[in-house]
Amino acid sequence: IKYRRHVYQRWRSCVPFAxxxxxxxxxKAPNIQLRFLRWxxxxxxxxxxxxxxxxxxxVRSFDSSNILQRVLYEESFISLxxxxxxxxxxxxxxxxxLHYPHVMTGPGDGKGAIDNYLEKLNRRRRLLYxxxxxxxxxxxxxxxxxxxxxxxxxxxxxxxxxxxxxFETPIKMNTFTLKAYWSKTNxxxxxxxxxxxxxxxxxxxxxxxxx
Numbered sequence: 590i591k592y593r594r595h596v597y598q599r600w601r602s603c604v605p606f607a608x609x610x611x612x613x614x615x616x617k618a619p620n621i622q623l624r625f626l627r628w629x630x631x632x633x634x635x636x637x638x639x640x641x642x643x644x645x646x647x648v649r650s651f652d653s654s655n656i657l658q659r660v661l662y663e664e665s666f667i668s669l670x671x672x673x674x675x676x677x678x679x680x681x682x683x684x685x686x687l688h689y690p691h692v693m694t695g696p697g698d699g700k701g702a703i704d705n706y707l708e709k710l711n712r713r714r715r716l717l718y719x720x721x722x723x724x725x726x727x728x729x730x731x732x733x734x735x736x737x738x739x740x741x742x743x744x745x746x747x748x749x750x751x752x753x754x755x756f757e758t759p760i761k762m763n764t765f766t767l768k769a770y771w772s773k774t775n776x777x778x779x780x781x782x783x784x785x786x787x788x789x790x791x792x793x794x795x796x797x798x799x800x
Contacts, residue, residue, distance in 0.1 A: 645770040661792040690717035
């Protein structure tokens with residue numbers, strides 16, 4: 590929609606990979622205002638239905654038939670530590686992994702995706718810090734002995750910008766799919782469709798480079 594790049598248009602979106610979207614917008618629609626919100630599990634469904642937000646990106650499922658979705662790409666977990674971390678001087682096995690403290694992102698209930706896998710092994714990790722979003726985690730692991738387990742795409746991004754290093758998590762974890770969600774009432778809305786296509790173009794490129 591060519592005229593959109595010249596119109597001051599506001600969109601509200603819950604997304605975990607804002608930097609690349611911002612870079613795309615600078616080229617395609619520099620005058621559009623896009624507001625990024627933190628994903629709140631207990632609120633996001635209603636926010637979509639009442640158009641408080643226009644688009645959400647995440648991994649959950651919704652029961653409502655009034656919320657549409659599309660798979661963006663498949664993702665996996667990987668772990669990170671500061672580049673000079675002592676874990677890199679020995680074996681990157683489960684014992685070493687559990688020896689050091691961890692940072693977790695999430696709502697603060699003390700349990701992340703990896704903890705479900707550890708429970709099956711009757712093991713537990715030591716959580717030292719819990720932060721609301723992945724954006725707060727890089728500085729913590731860069732300046733401590735804490736480890737972080739995070740989505741691979743995010744980890745690749747911060748490993749280029751912080752003094753942190755990735756390593757394969759010593760636990761076999763399933764991959765997961767990242768999806769886009771929007772309200773059925775906005776499905777034919779031109780502006781909402783334009784925004785969705787913007788995200789599709791980004792994730793199509795991600796899928797291409799991961800072949």
